[in-house]
Amino acid sequence: MPDLEPDTVSALEAPEFAAAQFVRWFRDVAPYVHAFRGKTFVVAFGGELVQAGALNALVQDLSLLSSLGIRLVLVHGSRPQVNEQLRLKGFTQQFDRGLSPTDAAALECAKEAAGEIRLDIEAAFSQGLPNTPMSHAHIRVISGNFVTARPAGVLDGVDYKHTGQVRKIDIEALKFAIEKGSSVVLLSPLGFSPTGDAFNLAMEDLATSVAVGLRAEKLIFLSSSQGVLNEDGTLDTELARVDADALLAAGELDEETHSFLQYASLAVKRGVARAHLLPFELDGSVLLEIFTHDGVGTMVVEDTLDDLRPATIDDVGAILSLIEPLEADGTLVPRPRSVVERDVENFTVLEHDGVIYGCAALHAFPDEQMAEMACLIVHPEWQGSGEGEILLRHMESRARASGAKRLFVLTTRTSHWFMKRGFVQGGIADLPREKQNNYNRSRNSLVFIKKL
Known part of the structure; x- marks a missing residue:
């Protein structure tokens, strides 16, 4: 029998090697499992993630987190879906990042887009195919009128109409759902006023308000960007909040990273333990960030x-x-x-x-x-x-x-x-x-x- 090449693993050795690697990995993640059991994570993502076809993989990872005893609140966005609805109906308005007016037609498009995405997410959590992370998973998804909104009003002479801002979160109801009901709460970027009016909300604002109100252990933003990059192009895996604020003030970040980092910094300033910016294009980025020491995105912390x-x-x-x-x-x-x-x-x-x-x-x-x-x-x-x-x-x-x-x-x-x-x-x-x-x-x- 000829000698194997130095870098070749025989078929007999491979299973043993794989088993050892698995055991070592499982032991390494055990401290994180113990640390996060019973803690609350708020996971937020825009409609771009759904558009990119990454929803099913994300839901499978979130299902795993739920099975480990982590309490989850999901907040989704719908900007590209709303823009597509507007285009199909012949309207010229398109939403970009930042505050934009929402007229009656755009509000209807926002309702339709949010409804479609909500149903897609609920369907994804209802999967139970054998030999997948969803096998034997029985996760209830709860949505509802947890969010009270107020109109953005007239700013610099511009009437923002049905664009709103978060006024109040029903924290006690959210806690009951995720703690006593052991359910995943799903929030769409819509809020309602005491008069029954609906308002279009920014996903980032909603997620931050929920994370702060729940005193969440983590606020996780999933975006198309890698996170915050250093001058040499490497990923900055951890930022003190004061350093994040300095980067924001410098104004050199791309628009998407700037937006998410701004809300991550605000959340940490207001009491959230950790805020993360993760790339949704990397399969399993949520698991890699939570269960490995260095992670795969940028984490913002409130260092003393x-x-x-x-x-x-x-x-x-x-x-x-x-x-x-x-x-x-x-x-x-x-x-x-x-x-x-x-x-x-x-x-x-x-x-x-x-x-x-x-x-x-x-x-x-x-x-x-x-x-x-x-x-x-x-x-x-x-x-x-x-x-x-x-x-x-x-x-x-x-x-x-x-x-x-x-x-x-x-x-x-x-x-x-x-x-x-x-x-x-x-x-x-x-x-x-x-x-x-x-x-x-x-x-x-x-x-x-x-x-x-």
């Missing part, structure tokens, strides 16, 4: 950046008080005060009401395009609210800004914390040459590396 600042020489005493207990139990290598004073400009501290309760240091190795994160510490009384995550994200951002492509840490006791956050184990040979020469072999610290 007011508590985060560069360290000064006056902070050395506080930094040492954080470090010393961990030096005593062997978690950290001892650092004399003179070393901390010398390297203080590499430290970032978390401070609240004049108390420094966390710190981390970054050491750059520009020749190898690497950076080391050291002394990542949060005082025990402040742990458990994501402060370590805040410091990690800030260090990753600083490392990228310095030109680093990889971030590494040396640890003896916290390997699992870093592994859960995308670090993979390496070896001494993977370190920058200067660090290899200074590596303390008596401590036998493990090396973990993350690609930035």
Whole structure:
């Protein structure tokens, strides 16, 4: 029997390899399943997703989320469908992004388009074909008059007629439906006034209002764009809200990304834990964003950046008080005060009401395009609210800004914390040459590396 090529997997080995990969993946996603069970997600998408034929795949993924105990509210748009209805009826008006007047004819088209999409979504959730994610799924979809609207009115001399804005969401009824009724709630971009008038709403405004009212764990926008891109064309996977606002103010984003990012930032500012911009053209983007560490889109978060600042020489005493207990139990290598004073400009501290309760240091190795994160510490009384995550994200951002492509840490006791956050184990040979020469072999610290 001839030898196999080095990169060839035999038929006998393939099933075993696939099984191992599956088991590893299933174990990796388990923490996310536990974390999100019972949480509320608001998922919003425009009529472009339906037009692109991506509805069935999305519904199958949402069905899976529902089966895992995640509470779902769906908000759909219908702009391209309304425009098509207007065209077929011979009207010249077409809706673009942003606020546009809605006359009586356009309102009727909006009702028809919303009704058609709602029925398509309900039909998709009613599937039960064997050997598909919908097999044995029994998901009730509830729609109703949950949204009270008001007219946009006359703005700059223009009467917006039947274009409306969200006035009130019946939050208690929504909670009853998704919590007690275990149903998926579906909202169309229409609202009704106390007088019985119907108004055409912006899907983004409606989704944001619902997510804020429910204090949702996540607001997910599905769009035709990839998300927010960096200057080099790479995806910016995570943005602090203040950074998102700075990008919006710069005015350099495309219209679609700008619109979704604006509402994502507003939602986070008003209390939603996370807001996401995901590409609907990528099959499974919702699952990939939720169940993988780095995700596939852009996530907006409300970092407590007011508590985060560069360290000064006056902070050395506080930094040492954080470090010393961990030096005593062997978690950290001892650092004399003179070393901390010398390297203080590499430290970032978390401070609240004049108390420094966390710190981390970054050491750059520009020749190898690497950076080391050291002394990542949060005082025990402040742990458990994501402060370590805040410091990690800030260090990753600083490392990228310095030109680093990889971030590494040396640890003896916290390997699992870093592994859960995308670090993979390496070896001494993977370190920058200067660090290899200074590596303390008596401590036998493990090396973990993350690609930035």
